[in-house]
Amino acid sequence: xxxxxxxxxxxxxxxxxxxxxxxxxxxxLGISSVLSNRNVTIQVDHVLDSDEERILALGYKPExxxxxxxxxxxxxxxxxxxxxxxxxxxxxxxxxxxxxxxxPWLVAMIFxxxxxxxxAEVCSAFPTASGTPYAVSQLAPKKYAPVLTxxxxxSNWMCQITASPSVxxxxxxxxxxxxxxxxxxxxxxxxxxxxxxxxxxxSHFIISSLxxxxxxxxxxxxxxxxxxxxxxxxxMILGGNKRPEINEGASxxxxxxxxxGLTNLTDFPVGISFLMSFLGVIWAMSGYDSPFHLSxxxxxxxxxxxxxxxxxxxxxxxxxxLFMLAIAYTLYDLDAIVNDDLGLGQPYVxxxxxxxxxxxxxxxxxxxxxxxxxMGQSCMLAxxxxxxxxxxxxxxxxxxxxxxxxxxxxxxxxxxxxxFILGQLLLLLMFGGDASxxxxxxxxxxxGFVSFTIPTFLKITVAKDKFKPxxxxxxxxxxxxxxxxxxxxLLMIPILCFPTARGKNLTPDMMNWTCLVYFGVLFISLxxxxxxxxxxxxxxxxxxxxxxxxxxxxxxxxxxxxVPQDTKETLPEKV
Numbered sequence: 001x002x003x004x005x006x007x008x009x010x011x012x013x014x015x016x017x018x019x020x021x022x023x024x025x026x027x028x029l030g031i032s033s034v035l036s037n038r039n040v041t042i043q044v045d046h047v048l049d050s051d052e053e054r055i056l057a058l059g060y061k062p063e064x065x066x067x068x069x070x071x072x073x074x075x076x077x078x079x080x081x082x083x084x085x086x087x088x089x090x091x092x093x094x095x096x097x098x099x100x101x102x103x104p105w106l107v108a109m110i111f112x113x114x115x116x117x118x119x120a121e122v123c124s125a126f127p128t129a130s131g132t133p134y135a136v137s138q139l140a141p142k143k144y145a146p147v148l149t150x151x152x153x154x155s156n157w158m159c160q161i162t163a164s165p166s167v168x169x170x171x172x173x174x175x176x177x178x179x180x181x182x183x184x185x186x187x188x189x190x191x192x193x194x195x196x197x198x199x200x201x202x203s204h205f206i207i208s209s210l211x212x213x214x215x216x217x218x219x220x221x222x223x224x225x226x227x228x229x230x231x232x233x234x235x236m237i238l239g240g241n242k243r244p245e246i247n248e249g250a251s252x253x254x255x256x257x258x259x260x261g262l263t264n265l266t267d268f269p270v271g272i273s274f275l276m277s278f279l280g281v282i283w284a285m286s287g288y289d290s291p292f293h294l295s296x297x298x299x300x301x302x303x304x305x306x307x308x309x310x311x312x313x314x315x316x317x318x319x320x321x322l323f324m325l326a327i328a329y330t331l332y333d334l335d336a337i338v339n340d341d342l343g344l345g346q347p348y349v350x351x352x353x354x355x356x357x358x359x360x361x362x363x364x365x366x367x368x369x370x371x372x373x374x375m376g377q378s379c380m381l382a383x384x385x386x387x388x389x390x391x392x393x394x395x396x397x398x399x400x401x402x403x404x405x406x407x408x409x410x411x412x413x414x415x416x417x418x419x420f421i422l423g424q425l426l427l428l429l430m431f432g433g434d435a436s437x438x439x440x441x442x443x444x445x446x447x448g449f450v451s452f453t454i455p456t457f458l459k460i461t462v463a464k465d466k467f468k469p470x471x472x473x474x475x476x477x478x479x480x481x482x483x484x485x486x487x488x489x490l491l492m493i494p495i496l497c498f499p500t501a502r503g504k505n506l507t508p509d510m511m512n513w514t515c516l517v518y519f520g521v522l523f524i525s526l527x528x529x530x531x532x533x534x535x536x537x538x539x540x541x542x543x544x545x546x547x548x549x550x551x552x553x554x555x556x557x558x559x560x561x562x563v564p565q566d567t568k569e570t571l572p573e574k575v
Contacts, residue, residue: 022048026057031125032138032468034059034542042547051301058128059542060392063405064297065212070304072216073291075223077312080287080382082167082375083320084230087284087327088368089170091347092438094280096338097500098273099263100254100331102324108281109317111488115449116288116313118456118485120306121478124470127295127302129389130540132156132451137539139458139467147529148454149539153390154525156451158518160293160383162440163286164204164376165197165423169430169437171372172196177346178365181353188345190431197427204377205420208384209406209413212297215381222374229367230319236364237326240356247332247354259328265338266500275495282445282492284320287375288312289452290382293389306472330355383419388412393540439513446496446518453489456482 024042026035035042035057042056052062068076098104119132126135133152140148175196176188207218243250253259266273291308295301298308331337332354337347344350348368352361390396391403406413430437459467460482474481499512529537542548 022046022053024048024053024056029054029057030468031057031470032466033057033126034137034540035548036138040548042544044547051299054127054302055296056544056547058126058134059540059544060128060296061544061547062296063410065410066297066299066301067212068216068294068298068304070298070300070307072220073294073298073304074308074311075216076219076294076378076381077287077290077308078316079219079222079226079374079378080163080290081285081312081316082226082287082371082378083284083316083323084226084233084368085167085171085174085372085375086286087280087320087323088174088346088348089167089372090280090283091337091351092280093283093442094277095327095331095334095351096347097265097280098270098277099261099265100258100328100334101260101262102321102328103260103262104274104277105281105321105324108278109285109321111484112282112285113313113317114481115452115456115485115489116309117474118478118482119289119292119452120309121469121473122455122459123292123295123309124302124306124472125468127292127298127305127470128540129293129296129385130393131289131292131386131389132455133390133393134540135455136458139455139463141462146534146538147526148458150395150525150529150533150537151522152451152454153393153395154522155447155454157386157390157447158521159286159444159447159451160379160386161419161422162426162444162447163379164201164383164419165426166440166444167372167376167379168197168200168204169193169427169440171200171369171376173346174349174365174369174372177344177349178362178369180344181342181349181358181362184343187343193430194427198424200373200376201380201420201423201427204380205416207377208381208416209409209411211409212411215411219374219378219381222378226371226374229371230323233364233367234323234326236360237330237352237355240360241330242357243330243332243355246357250332253329254331259325263334267502267505268498268500272495272498275492276498276500278492279442279445279496281320282449282496283442285313285316286444286448287379287382288316289448290378293382293385297385302470303472306470327351380416380419380423384412384416387415387419391415392543394537433509435509435511435513439517442496442512442514443518446493446514449489449492453486457486460486 022044026033026040026042027037031054051066055062094104122132122135126138128134133149133156136152137145137149172193176192180186180188241252243252262270262274264270264273266276268276288309291298291305295305298304331351337350340350342350342353349361349365352364356364387402391399396402402415402418404414405411426440429440460479497512497515499506499510501510
């Protein structure tokens with residue numbers, strides 16, 4: 001018996017006739033997992049690398065090929081970020097709330113990045129597709145771990161399943177706005193929006209079901225296009241600025257006071273309006289958590305996945321701010337966009353028409369639509385991995401179906417399918433009006449923040465002495481950054497539920513239905529937990545019972561997943 005560099009005992013045979021065994025001693029790895037402190041040993045019949053060792057120690061069988069590198073997993077998350085289409089889709093939540101100033105982006109960017117950095121540290125410690133719920137299950141007090149994990153699961157899941165429909169709906173809206181611009185007699189209906197969005201969703205369902213190697217390449221191309229198109233459109237806006245010719249008597253650029261000034265378009269004080277506009281930044285910068293959920297398909301996951309989170313949030317925030325500057329200094333008539341004078345139904349296209357020539361505006365919108373397509377696919381990809389991981393833990397009805405990995409593609413095709421169906425049901429909200437469909441944008445912001453921040457709060461409070469940082473960590477800055485991110489999220493949760501009108505101006509079509517959609521679903525899930533799920537849901541559960549042996553028979557009597565373990569050492573089948 002010899003020790004491997006990765007703390008794995010490897011049994012060898014002098015005759016060469018006996019099989020090789022790799023043995024992982026969970027408690028010697030310095031990590032927290034569902035198998036920790038039970039004197040658990042895991043045996044497999046082949047040599048393990050550090051990624052396989054860690055995922056086994058976390059309690060899961062390696063079921064995916066690790067064909068994502070740091071760059072390719074960053075490409076997925078940056079594609080999910082989709083800065084160009086995200087900025088285009090969130091005019092309603094930033095520019096049409098507090099005006100054209102880039103100041104809200106600059107301020108919100110700092111706090112959103114703090115949330116991302118804290119999440120990256122958690123990811124390094126628990127690099128599994130289950131993401132934050134797994135971390136919560138290990139950091140929360142034992143008595144409250146199941147219910148806190150349950151809340152984290154449903155919050156993160158709502159964030160994920162609303163992402164692709166909202167992105168693709170926004171992309172369809174830009175397509176139809178272009179057609180309306182070219183054909184003034186045409187007015188799109190909700191049926192048109194739904195049909196076009198469905199077509200995009202179907203194509204993403206097909207792509208997201210393909211093998212990991214193809215997905216890595218596809219998302220790499222998507223990210224290159226997203227970055228390239230963002231730069232091109234930025235140059236189009238600044239270099240192709242024709243404001244004086246398009247708007248008679250206009251100056252070429254806005255003055256500093258106008259560009260940085262706040263225009264309160266809500267019924268609330270300007271301070272509240274300023275905070276409400278953060279929804280645009282939060283939604284535009286969302287997606288940095290994707291590497292966490294792809295960590296089981298990423299090589300050197302404990303380092304690469306958190307680095308990808310940090311790169312995505314940092315670069316995304318900085319590049320987005322530069323784009324906000326371009327908008328602030330070129331947008332001409334905000335009132336015309338608010339009132340939709342052109343009847344396009346898409347503020348971003350209305351903005352472009354005010355600044356650049358018609359053909360340039362159409363070209364810029366076309367590039368934004370292509371970026372939106374890549375973004376929507378990346379969102380569906382990340383969401384499918386979340387559904388798979390939570391089904392593996394038995395969270396949903398028929399979990400055994402959604403947790404199956406297709407033998408041919410080695411991807412969770414069933415999870416992709418159920419997410420597609422749920423996305424189509426969410427898109428029916430568009431028939432309830434703009435306020436209803438708008439809820440899937442703001443729900444994603446709140447749901448994501450809640451799921452990202454619960455493990456951060458736990459690791460700086462009740463679990464500060466037992467949290468075991470991974471190889472990528474914030475060091476002495478972990479606690480202060482954690483407190484900043486928690487305070488920001490606590491402030492923003494109620495703000496994101498505010499409508500833009502109040503008093504007699506608050507009509508049903510002006511309501512913010514986020515409270516009902518997010519907290520309603522969460523409340524129903526908690527009733528389910530209280531009535532039934534508390535009997536069987538205890539959080540993430542290991543699926544490697546057949547690989548576990550014990551060095552101590554007394555410790556071996558403790559059940560894993562409620563099943564007593566056999567202490568007899570056997571050689572398992574190859575993982």
